[in-house]
Amino acid sequence: AQKITQTQPGMFVQEKEAVTLDCTYDTSDPSYGLFWYKQPSSGEMIFLIYQGSYDQQNATEGRYSLNFQKARKSANLVISASQLGDSAMYFCAMRFTSNTGKLIFGQGTTLQVKP
Amino acid sequence: GAGVSQTPSNKVTEKGKYVELRCDPISGHTALYWYRQSLGQGPEFLIYFQGTGAADDSGLPNDRFFAVRPEGSVSTLKIQRTERGDSAVYLCASSFSSASEQYFGPGTRLTVT
Numbered sequence: 001a002q003k004i005t006q007t008q009p010g011m012f013v014q015e016k017e018a019v020t021l022d023c024t025y026d027t028s029d030p031s032y033g034l035f036w037y038k039q040p041s042s043g044e045m046i047f048l049i050y051q052g053s054y055d056q057q058n059a060t061e062g063r064y065s066l067n068f069q070k071a072r073k074s075a076n077l078v079i080s081a082s083q084l085g086d087s088a089m090y091f092c093a094m095r096f097t098s099n100t101g102k103l104i105f106g107q108g109t110t111l112q113v114k115p
Numbered sequence: 116g117a118g119v120s121q122t123p124s125n126k127v128t129e130k131g132k133y134v135e136l137r138c139d140p141i142s143g144h145t146a147l148y149w150y151r152q153s154l155g156q157g158p159e160f161l162i163y164f165q166g167t168g169a170a171d172d173s174g175l176p177n178d179r180f181f182a183v184r185p186e187g188s189v190s191t192l193k194i195q196r197t198e199r200g201d202s203a204v205y206l207c208a209s210s211f212s213s214a215s216e217q218y219f220g221p222g223t224r225l226t227v228t
Contacts, residue, residue, distance in 0.1 A: 004157075035216065043204065045158070045219035091157050100171040101146055101213030105157030 002027045002096050006106035013082045014114050020067070021077040021109045023092030033095040034075040035103065036066065040088040048090075051075060082113045117141065119220035121207050127226045128197055136192040136223045140209030147190050148217060149182055150206040158206055164190060165213065197227045 003026045013019035025034070036048040051059045051066045059066045067076040079086055089110050093103040120139040128134050140147050145166055150158035160174040164184045172182075179197075184190040194201055204224050208217035 033214075037219075042221070043224075044221045045206065045208070047216045047218060050216055093157075100163050101210065101215075101217070102148065102160040102163050102171060102174070103150075103158075103217065104160065108155075108157050 002029070002094070002104060004092055004094050004104055004106035006092055006109050008109045009107075010110045010112070012112050012114060013079075015084060016081055018078060018080045019082055019111065021079070021090050021092075021111065023075045023077065023106060025073050025075065025092075025094050027073075027094070027096055029096050034066065034068070035093040035095070036064070036075075036077045037091045037093060037105075038086075038088045039091060039108070045091070049077070079111075084113050084115060087111060087113045119207055119209050119218055121205075121220040121223050123223060124221065125224045125226075127228060130197060130199060130227055132197050134194050134197055134225065136194075136205050136225070138190045138192070138207030138209075138220060140188065140190070140207070141218055142188075144209035144211055144218075145187070146210045146213050146215070146217075147184060148208040148210075149190070149192050150208065152204045152206055152222070154203075161192070161205075163213070170213075194225075197225075199227045201225060202227045 032053045034051045038046045049061045065078045089108045092106040122137045147164040149161040152158040163171040167187045179195045182192045204222040206222045208219045210217045
């Protein structure tokens with residue numbers, strides 16, 4: 001079965017420190033894409049970063065990087081130099097086939113950045 | 116440019132009533148998706164449009180749910196005979212193609228009383 005698992009319901013991090021949010025997935029499909037979205041209390045889903053299953057290098061976007069370990073089927077999000085505005089819910093998602101593009105989401109992790 | 120917009124932002128309706136939720140995608144995006152998000156959960160896929168046609172409606176929970184996109188732009192999600200279990204935030208997303216990242220709207224919070 002195709003499944004996304006986020007095992008950390010809530011995380012705390014001190015401002016300016018780095019934090020890693022875990023995501024594991026399960027699929028037998030060799031071609032897939034991994035996404036991370038941020039959802040602040042306002043409710044809008046904000047796209048952060050993307051990693052394709054065939055990409056050789058880990059994706060990076062500013063302070064966000066994706067630690068992609070294909071053999072372990074994990075795609076952890078690393079946020080460096082945390083800011084107060086990073087406090088939000090974070091969702092890992094997977095697209096299992098480019099034919100439809102539908103995303104399957106994990107349960108989410110709530111991140112709180114402490115001043 | 117303008118992002119994905121959804122109207123209304125909030126909708127309260129009585130059990131058994133009919134509701135329509137509207138989504139305006141980003142201009143030029145051919146792919147459009149509807150998701151449903153219950154409190155404390157990740158979004159769940161409902162339906163995907165490529166152009167005017169529903170390419171994947173495998174996530175629609177039952178035949179009370181229906182969606183259209185007649186001109187390949189604006190989409191309407193229609194729910195008949197609403198039930199209290201339909202209460203959720205309904206999210207719309209669009210992308211340039213099915214292989215591109217999806218951009219989400221602010222959602223419509225539906226409450227069925």
